[in-house]
Amino acid sequence: MTRPADIYLRFLQLAEAVRGLPSLPALDPLEQRILECVGRAGLAKAQLSVRDLIHHAELGSPSTLHARLKSMREKGWIQLSDTEDTRRKQVELTQAALRHFARLSDCVVRAARRDG
Structure with a gap:
């Protein structure tokens, strides 16, 4: 019998x-939080x-957020799309980021299966 924490630890x-796969460049912890926010x-x-992201105080100052968004775009994690208002940009995950989340989802399923 395994401990309930073992599933999570196997997932990690x-x-x-x-x-560690050579798909996209690594994210720093703040970029990871931004990515998860965009994904949610x-x-x-x-x-x-x-502008919506700027209202999330936990993501830092507007200048920090803009710098991270630029970095994440250059790394291939997010893209900015035009909206009806040309001054506003919508933040979206790239296909590569969606594939990354799909791989993490597979990890959750694999970790849970080993428990049962």
């Missing part, structure tokens, strides 16, 4: 292996603009 082990908005089918 599998996820670390996925993060996409899951909720909500449009998320740069």
